[in-house]
Amino acid sequence: MESEPMYLRYFTSDRIFPFFIQYGHHNDNHKKHYHADFYELMIVLDGTAKQQVNHQTYYIKRGDVFVFGEGVSHDFEDAQDLHICNIMFQPSALLDRYHDLGEIPGYHDLFIIEPYLSQNDKYQHYLKLQFDQFDEVTELIRKMHEEYHASRPGRKSMLMALFQMLVTYLSRCYGEQESREPGKASMQIALSVSCMEQNFRDEFTVEQLAEMSYVSERHFLRQFSEVYHTTPHQYLMRLRLEHARGLLENEKNGLSIADIAYDSGFQSNSYFSRVFRRAYGMTPMEYRKDKSSW
Template identity: 35%
Template structure:
């Protein structure tokens, strides 16, 4: 039976869902799931990881990310030691610059999604030097979490962001681009995140993912539950909210710098998403009442 645990079971506060443990596993761990995400780094030993009904071997140096509400467990355990980081991504991993890293997109979004289809060949495996660097960061995180000195939440977010950045680099360094489907699509999404204010074509994004336009549309919808165009519009609107706070820019300039060539089209899209015009949003922000559209 799948045992379900929650962040409350760990005694965590709703506004800071984070826990880190370094522990040995001496026996099988039954299949379970939880309402938080989990980053696992295997330090030593070996076992068989069971995830969503599939099994694959794990050993020292392997890193994998598990989304919330995904069932998994361990069997055939042989002196395994690992670090388990349990967290809420929206609270801990906040820097938008991470989305520009193909390795981040691949490791934390696409590899978990394509895990079965790729037969677990997209997993991150660190070499000895990489594992030592990652372990050092994990030890620092663990020390901050245990001591809980002044500003420990800030330090945890900072060190964890550094850890995610390092793992993202390692993923690209250690993966064969042409053979790794998750990384190919991640490269295309990272390009989109970096250039969403510029003209983009479906063909360009599909080419970067080494897919046909039809395949890219299907894969994009599976991962983001929307179309590439709707995704780009949402990113442009989010960006425009930040620009609207600068009163030196006209609404036309905001529209153009956000990637909209037509101010009327921009205004219609803005109202559909936020329920007000760009000018009204600017006035609300000026009064300190930016509403839902102001929180990103």
């Protein structure tokens, strides 16, 4: 059976808020499909089924959590009173500049690396919630579902706050799960990336990052560039620049441009200005003035 494309517009007509949540109950087969322009977070609430992801088969049950990226074909059959929650979203919904999700290794592996690898490889790992974790997650999605289908003011802000809580909690749970089964390659790479996020002011060589990941330099560079679409050095520069932008936008912090450069990991004010201008088309001082005029 050929896999059919699915688009987020099939579920929601809101182009500004790319998000949808629903509960599903199945006692039959589900057609094979892939997502053309969105990710899906699927949480199994009860029942069982045989799920196929690309050409890999899994028997799913209560507490299993999957993140399906774009282009990943999946379906299920032999569903026995299967209750699930589906959350459809575009990854940009997670990428608020001020979030610190990137500091959690489980976030990188569960929401970025594994969904990417599963496009061309076996879906290697997914999250299996413990009993107490399952209760926490079901309460969060209950609140999200209620908020999504209500018409209260501030609905979108509340949903994004709850979604961030859910993603953060799942990422932590995944990290705990993988710590009990050390040695998984994608998780080792996730650990090195989260280390960069937490210590973006420091310098990292490819050799150091590869050693942290227990892979060769060549393998680390190839997988990093495939998943993040950039080099480790450029990734580190982006983290520093985003931190600098936050400081520049808060003119009441009393920091000079030189202070901001140093606090963001740049040892030279002139180098900071060159890199910033190349990235944003204006100097740090021009950026600060531009933001203060808003």
